[in-house]
Amino acid sequence: MGEPIRSIIVLAAIFVGVLATAAGLIWLERRLLGLWQDRYGPNRAGPFGSLQVVADMIKIFTKEDWIPPFADKPVFIIAPSIIVVTTILSFAIIPFGPGIQIANLNIGLLFFLAMSSLSVYSVALAGWASDNKYSLLGGLRAAAQMLGYEVFMGLSLTGVIILAGSFNLSDIVNAQRKMWFFIPQFPGFLIFLIAGLAETRRIPFDLPEAENELVAGYHTEYSGMKFGMFFVGEYMGVTLISALIATLFFGGWMGPLLPPPLWMIIKTFVFICFFILIRATLPRLRYDQLISFGWKLMLPLALLNIVVTGAVAIAIN
């Protein structure tokens, strides 16, 4: 009796928490960008402008949801939901505390990689189904970018897997009891951070939408809640990557004094803020720079990281 109810509560809490975070990020990102650019950001609706989220929600739900007549209708409708579904599913494997996890999968990390590799369909298909040259270019860029960055995202995690000896995220957190993995796996951490930025298609890797070259890239033709799903999907992706960085490299729920889930949330939010800080700082890369950076610099670095980690692991054993 107790176990199913508990898991349902955990599921509901994580689901609602993730959605609330993604919605709150709409406000947080604009406030933080304002802070770092010496302005205020939204500060009118509610205390510190926090009701801006509600205002944005009302706006986005009541907007006309227009499907262009030249679009491929079924694909056009499916595309935005893919990104939301895959990102929410990825949260199933993240432990927010000892035992506070939706699915304690043996292949947890692989599941995350599978879901993140599927999320690219959202963008690529949205670009294709819009039947618009800017959208198509955005979709093509997204596909090429994902192909490049998937590879070394997986490879950068291999060092962590070698150290922890498991794909299971709870095991990985428990393996960090002595030392957080970002110390022995610092290159892996950096590579994963960069791959995560590319995965969420945020500045400096937001070439698929690149608003000053491609109008808005893959979501040029989208409006209303379909656009909102891309929007929310991006913020959920940021939350996901931040939570994963916290789990894989910064000891997950571990920390003194405070309860474990709180530590996890604090660490996640630190990385979300760091992502926004990066957005406030860096300009967009050129497309060929992006691709050659991925294949020529990041991939060899990730491979080198695996080789060194493996050698050290063997030498210690």
Place this chain on the structure above:
Amino acid sequence: MLDLLKGIWTVFKHSFRKRETVLFPEEKPNRPPRWRGRIILSRDPDGQERCVACYLCAAACPVDCIALQATQDEHGRRYPAFFRINFSRCIFCGFCEEACPTYAIQLTNDFEMSEYYRPNFVYEKEHLLINGPGKYHDYNFYRVAGISIGGKGKGESENESLPVDIYSLKP
């Protein structure tokens, strides 16, 4: 790579800077006296309209937002029968103020002119005319101009001598 981190650190330091935003409705921004805002028509110190309906402002206006019609009172003093400015077209360039020979048309400091209904932007003379001399307190066109008008004959203006009686020059 180090440059990137330096850039990120610089941006982070901005969280402790003063914010540049002026929170507008609560806190009014500083406007210099020559600010080009809402247009008014002023009166001379005697309380009469300065505008002599010369059409120079309407001619100078690059967007043709000024419309007026000249007329005269019984003393022969010209004034506009109607004076209409369409503020939804006005670009606040200030050319009308420069063109005006009598300092009648002036641009003020006010810029808070939002309307929900577009035709409300068309200001008639009763909306434009204020009860004061505006920026130029002492200037009175008819007091310095040589023109004769009801209650003021030739040569009665300031710094003006009486017209010479040409017959007095006879030998």
Place this chain on the structure above:
Amino acid sequence: MNGVFYLSAIIGILATLMVVTRLNAVHALLYLIVSFFSVAVIFFVLGAPFVAALEIIIYAGAIMVLFVFVIMMLNLGSKSTKQEGVLLQPRSWLGPSVLSGILILEIIYLMAYSGSSPISSPAEIAPKQIGMALFGPYAIGVELASMLLLAGLVGAYHIGSRRLLDSSSKRGDKE
């Protein structure tokens, strides 16, 4: 678990049928991705979660993205849809389908009379065991596969760089 297996098997077959019959290439690819999913679920049910994950990561996530990428680049219009429609006339699919029907009958016959074991989910195979097997008894297979992939990589690089060399030499000629 049997129900899950049959459900995903039916979805897989239907999706694959749709792959064959769709006129629009991207729609066909989407159905192909769905059929990969169903195969992944079947792997998962059969106790091979590692393979299921790899199926999604590699086939559905990487290879099919390449396919979609290429088809998006080709800019197929209504013309190619018409061309595909011609292929779906009985004249062109009758022969192959008769031949493959015979093959299916053979498989059914073999399965029915050779006493195949019923579907039962064996113990889940952990990724560690797969690693042990791959780098233990099957090390030579892994090495061969990696050599093949390396050869493919070098070949692709060669093809890609030759055009680059050509264009640079041409530019040299002009100057």
